[in-house]
Amino acid sequence: xxxxxxxxxxxxxxxxxxxxxxxxxxxxxxxxxxxxxxxxxxxxxxxxxxxxxxxxxxxxxxxxxxxxxxxxxxxxxxxxxxxxxxxxxxxxxxxxxxxxxxxxxxxxxxxxxxxxxxxxxxxxxxxxxxxxxxxxxxxxxxxxxxxxxxxxxxxxxxxxxxxxxxxxxxxxxxxxxxxxxxxxxxxxxxxxxxxxxxxxxxxxxxxxxxxxxxxxxxxxxxxxxxxxxxxxxxxxxxxxxxxxxxxxxxxxxxxxxxxxxxxxxxxxxxxxxxxxxxxxxxxxxxxxxxxxxxxxxxxxxxxxxxxxxxxxxxxxxxxxxxxxxxxxxxxxxxxxxxxxxxxxxxxxxxxxxxxxxxxxxxxxxxxxxxxxxxxxxxxxxxxxxxxxxxxxxxxxxxxxxxxxxxxxxxxxxxxxxxxxxxxxxxxxxxxxxxxxxxxxxxxxxxxxxxxxxxxxxxxxxxxxxxxxxxxxxxxxxxxxxxxxxxxxxxxxxxxxxxxxxxxxxxxxxxxxxxxxxxxxxxxxxxxxxxxxxxxxxxxxxxxxxxxxxxxxxxxxxxxxxxxxxxxxxxxxxxxxxxxxxxxxxxxxxxxxxxxxxxxxxxxxxxxxxxxxxxxxxxxxxxxxxxxxxxxxxxxxxxxxxxxxxxxxxxxxxxxxxxxxx
Amino acid sequence: xxxxxxxxxxxxxxxxxxxxxxxxxxxxxxxxxxxxxxxxxxxxxxxxxxxxxxxxxxxxxxxxxxxxxxxxxxxxxxxxxxxxxxxxxxxxxxxxxxxxxxxxxxxxxxxxxxxxxxxxxxxx
Amino acid sequence: xxxxxxxxxxxxxxxxxxxxxxxxxxxxxxxxxxxxxxxxxxxxxxxxxxxxxxxxxxxxxxxxxxxxxxxxxxxxxxxxxxxxxxxxxxxxxxxxxxxxxxxxxxxxxxxxxxxxxxxxxxxxxxxxxxxxxxxxxxxxxxxxxxxxxxxxxxxxxxxxxxxxxxxxxxxxxxxxxxxxxxxxxxxxxxxxxxxxxxx
Numbered sequence: 001x002x003x004x005x006x007x008x009x010x011x012x013x014x015x016x017x018x019x020x021x022x023x024x025x026x027x028x029x030x031x032x033x034x035x036x037x038x039x040x041x042x043x044x045x046x047x048x049x050x051x052x053x054x055x056x057x058x059x060x061x062x063x064x065x066x067x068x069x070x071x072x073x074x075x076x077x078x079x080x081x082x083x084x085x086x087x088x089x090x091x092x093x094x095x096x097x098x099x100x101x102x103x104x105x106x107x108x109x110x111x112x113x114x115x116x117x118x119x120x121x122x123x124x125x126x127x128x129x130x131x132x133x134x135x136x137x138x139x140x141x142x143x144x145x146x147x148x149x150x151x152x153x154x155x156x157x158x159x160x161x162x163x164x165x166x167x168x169x170x171x172x173x174x175x176x177x178x179x180x181x182x183x184x185x186x187x188x189x190x191x192x193x194x195x196x197x198x199x200x201x202x203x204x205x206x207x208x209x210x211x212x213x214x215x216x217x218x219x220x221x222x223x224x225x226x227x228x229x230x231x232x233x234x235x236x237x238x239x240x241x242x243x244x245x246x247x248x249x250x251x252x253x254x255x256x257x258x259x260x261x262x263x264x265x266x267x268x269x270x271x272x273x274x275x276x277x278x279x280x281x282x283x284x285x286x287x288x289x290x291x292x293x294x295x296x297x298x299x300x301x302x303x304x305x306x307x308x309x310x311x312x313x314x315x316x317x318x319x320x321x322x323x324x325x326x327x328x329x330x331x332x333x334x335x336x337x338x339x340x341x342x343x344x345x346x347x348x349x350x351x352x353x354x355x356x357x358x359x360x361x362x363x364x365x366x367x368x369x370x371x372x373x374x375x376x377x378x379x380x381x382x383x384x385x386x387x388x389x390x391x392x393x394x395x396x397x398x399x400x401x402x403x404x405x406x407x408x409x410x411x412x413x414x415x416x417x418x419x420x421x422x423x424x425x426x427x428x429x430x431x432x433x434x435x436x437x438x439x440x441x442x443x444x445x446x447x448x449x450x451x452x453x454x455x456x457x458x459x460x461x462x463x464x465x466x467x468x469x470x471x472x473x474x475x476x477x478x479x480x481x482x483x484x485x486x487x488x489x490x491x492x493x494x495x496x497x498x499x500x501x502x503x504x505x506x507x508x509x510x511x512x513x514x515x516x517x518x519x520x521x522x523x524x525x526x527x528x529x530x531x532x533x534x535x536x537x538x539x540x541x542x543x544x545x546x547x548x549x550x551x552x553x554x555x556x557x558x559x560x561x562x563x564x565x566x567x568x569x570x571x572x573x574x575x576x577x578x579x580x581x582x583x584x585x586x587x588x589x590x591x592x593x594x595x596x597x598x599x600x601x602x603x604x605x606x607x608x609x610x611x612x613x614x615x616x617x618x619x620x621x622x623x624x625x626x627x628x629x630x631x632x633x634x635x636x637x638x639x640x641x642x643x644x645x646x647x648x649x650x651x652x653x654x655x656x657x658x659x660x661x
Numbered sequence: 662x663x664x665x666x667x668x669x670x671x672x673x674x675x676x677x678x679x680x681x682x683x684x685x686x687x688x689x690x691x692x693x694x695x696x697x698x699x700x701x702x703x704x705x706x707x708x709x710x711x712x713x714x715x716x717x718x719x720x721x722x723x724x725x726x727x728x729x730x731x732x733x734x735x736x737x738x739x740x741x742x743x744x745x746x747x748x749x750x751x752x753x754x755x756x757x758x759x760x761x762x763x764x765x766x767x768x769x770x771x772x773x774x775x776x777x778x779x780x781x782x783x784x785x
Numbered sequence: 786x787x788x789x790x791x792x793x794x795x796x797x798x799x800x801x802x803x804x805x806x807x808x809x810x811x812x813x814x815x816x817x818x819x820x821x822x823x824x825x826x827x828x829x830x831x832x833x834x835x836x837x838x839x840x841x842x843x844x845x846x847x848x849x850x851x852x853x854x855x856x857x858x859x860x861x862x863x864x865x866x867x868x869x870x871x872x873x874x875x876x877x878x879x880x881x882x883x884x885x886x887x888x889x890x891x892x893x894x895x896x897x898x899x900x901x902x903x904x905x906x907x908x909x910x911x912x913x914x915x916x917x918x919x920x921x922x923x924x925x926x927x928x929x930x931x932x933x934x935x936x937x938x939x940x941x942x943x944x945x946x947x948x949x950x951x952x953x954x955x956x957x958x959x960x961x962x963x964x965x966x967x968x969x970x971x972x973x974x975x976x977x978x979x980x981x982x983x984x
Contacts, residue, residue, distance in 0.1 A: 248818030756810035767821035
């Protein structure tokens with residue numbers, strides 16, 4: 001027996017064929033025990049009040065950022081377990097780790113969770129954590145709306161995640177195309193869960209888009225003109241503008257499917273001259289800008305990380321901004337490349353194929369800008385920088401295969417094969433996930449006040465990146481050899497066996513990387529390496545001029561910005577005392593008050609959604625009335641601000657040595 | 662982008678400067694609601710004109726839809742300009758470029774969707 | 786042309802309120818995306834009538850013109866409400882707001898009657914893709930108007946309770962934006978759906 005066969009055999013022994021029920025019951029019991037344990041802990045330690053005051057009702061963007069981050073990491077775990085189940089199923093031919101129905105459910109939740117409930121909140125976590133600080137603002141433009149966004153997203157995520165234990169998981173893929181997503185072919189409530197959870201989370205996402213667009217445009221510190229903004233703030237601005245126009249078509253696509261399923265409309269059923277292809281069209285009007293919503297922030301993060309760890313100003317700032325704008329503009333006009341095979345005709349296909357290829361140009365510009373920033377710089381191989389170095393080759397491969405897929409005639413071969421699977425994992429994992437992980441390690445000290453252990457983090461990085469390449473490179477070849485996506489199993493003798501085996505091994509390596517990352521976080525929390533300077537990386541932008549973590553009002557005095565990389569300029573010109581306040585100049589600061597309204601509103605959405613999922617319309621109406629009541633309460637109650645008096649500000653700042661004597 | 666020169670002129674922050682010249686705000690102020698009445702009369706006239714075109718078949722069908730759409734856009738512009746105080750803002754009127762983008766994307770969604778869903782396939 | 790602080794109406798003199806007004810404009814632009822998608826669906830499904838009625842058979846001129854004129858008038862009264870607020874006339878602002886919401890309510894009533902008549906005539910939305918698209922597009926606008934009415938009721942209450950505070954002026958301003966925006970959407974509905982359908 002060869003080594004490979006032996007490992008496959010071992011995996012099959014460890015994970016025998018399952019029927020659906022027992023593992024779900026096991027997870028249900030585990031979750032219940034976990035929930036009870038948390039409640040007991042909170043009660044015994046008398047932490048309920050703390051939880052309510054400090055977290056559940058907070059409107060502070062820094063805390064909301066932390067909550068987004070925690071949610072995203074939990075969802076990364078959930079989606080990752082789904083991925084491992086998929087890869088384990090495919091470890092060898094005729095594997096029956098799962099049945100076909102369960103396999104469908106697992107890849108559906110994998111995709112949905114990873115895109116909507118892992119990548120999006122991770123991006124929003126970093127926006128919340130960094131953007132207001134780097135533009136010199138005391139908060140986002142609409143702090144309470146920010147909390148509403150988070151809670152609506154969180155309840156949407158809960159809605160999707162309870163589906164497998166209450167009522168059944170969705171199984172129509174993350175794109176959920178009709179007619180398979182229609183009632184006739186997909187009875188049960190699983191698909192309803194999908195529709196409602198994305199609908200609810202989508203409302204929160206649109207609100208976040210509005211919030212950060214206005215924040216970046218209106219909340220900048222004096223002197224920070226657009227041309228002096230850090231690139232991450234630019235990417236937040238452009239991402240938000242994409243969110244504004246990408247999510248409404250998704251709302252419509254999901255809404256119409258829901259009307260078909262629950263109320264007997266005829267949009268996507270062929271019987272009454274409906275057209276399933278219209279769903280596909282609407283979905284990708286959303287779907288393509290969505291992938292740029294995911295990648296733009298990563299571009300922004302790398303544009304912060306590279307200059308800091310090369311000790312050089314960013315090469316080609318204007319070209320960076322210009323290429324971001326160009327990509328976002330082009331991204332509105334490429335969506336048909338997801339369905340060239342639909343038969344819209346050569347004119348349509350050629351137009352969208354060309355517009356897709358054009359995107360490679362501004363993206364290439366960005367690649368060269370990062371490389372030229374590093375060129376001749378003094379590079380420090382810190383963990384954020386390692387992620388960015390791994391990103392460059394990964395994303396280039398992903399981008400190049402993307403151009404291959406954009407060639408219309410060739411796409412008839414690649415479409416929905418593992419080639420395409422490998423391509424989009426290359427750009428979404430290699431781009432977005434590497435990017436947000438780089439950003440997480442970069443801003444972690446600013447968010448929490450302590451640093452993550454670099455050695456462990458490097459090991460996590462090594463396993464994750466190596467595992468990534470081992471997982472996805474074989475999939476390109478699997479695709480070229482004809483393996484299509486969403487196959488629950490495959491026969492022997494097609495030449496797929498060994499490539500699949502390697503791909504599965506790679507996914508296990510990534511899992512090891514993730515486990516080390518979790519260990520790294522827990523270990524570093526237990527042995528904290530406090531960041532006392534507030535500037536652990538010798539940073540360039542304004543967030544590093546603040547203590548870590550920043551006080552609730554962020555800036556005791558709002559800086560007057562004179563140059564790009566203002567904090568770097570302050571350090572070079574010996575102006576770092578500018579951030580200090582003096583006893584006679586300190587002013588009281590107004591901050592928004594905590595509010596219970598956001599979580600109440602989100603809970604009402606949740607109740608209403610459950611009602612819709614199970615077609616209990618009395619409950620849906622109850623939830624709707626709850627939403628109106630929460631909004632009315634929020635409108636009638638005076639939304640007053642809390643005033644932090646000058647003495648308190650002075651005391652807080654003095655404790656951090658930031659008062660001029 | 663100007664703004665570079667304004668650093669030392671005690672900016673108030675929060676985007677109070679006009680960062681892009683043509684996005685300067687303009688406040689509506691008039692002692693008598695003449696603007697509103699004009700807008701109302703015009704919108705009524707445009708609506709009735711469009712209705713008349715259809716009801717009395719004043720135009721051939723081919724050009725009718727185009728004319729109706731043009732009238733609709735004129736009326737939308739009236740609503741925006743007169744009733745919605747389009748250029749009122751503080752600092753830079755940042756909502757104008759966003760609205761322009763909305764118009765661009767909105768027309769794109771409708772136009773492209775119609776084009777795509779015509780299925781004028783030659784060879785596929 | 787730049788404006789000095791003194792020229793600004795109160796809702797723009799307060800920094801936070803001016804930022805909220807901008808945020809509301811951005812929200813409206815997302816609604817443009819929503820309605821564009823629905824218009825796209827309607828445009829594609831317009832001729833897909835299956836065994837149901839064609840647009841020409843379904844639409845009746847009279848009630849639609851009445852609805853349009855009512856909504857245009859409500860847009861005018863809404864602008865008068867904002868105008869009164871700018872002139873610091875609380876009673877006028879509230880009165881015109883109430884006229885606006887009453888006109889809105891009569892618009893919604895007429896629309897519901899039209900829908901009920903269609904359904905009782907056997908033209909429910911499950912009969913064709915065209916009917917689904919029509920009811921959803923017009924219904925989405927109608928539900929927006931209904932939300933606007935609920936909003937106007939609450940706003941009138943707040944104006945009566947607290948008077949023309951800066952916050953209430955901003956709320957009135959954003960409500961007016963919302964209401965006029967719905968009027969614009971209706972103009973396109975009227976032109977694209979009804980007039981082109983009857984032509």
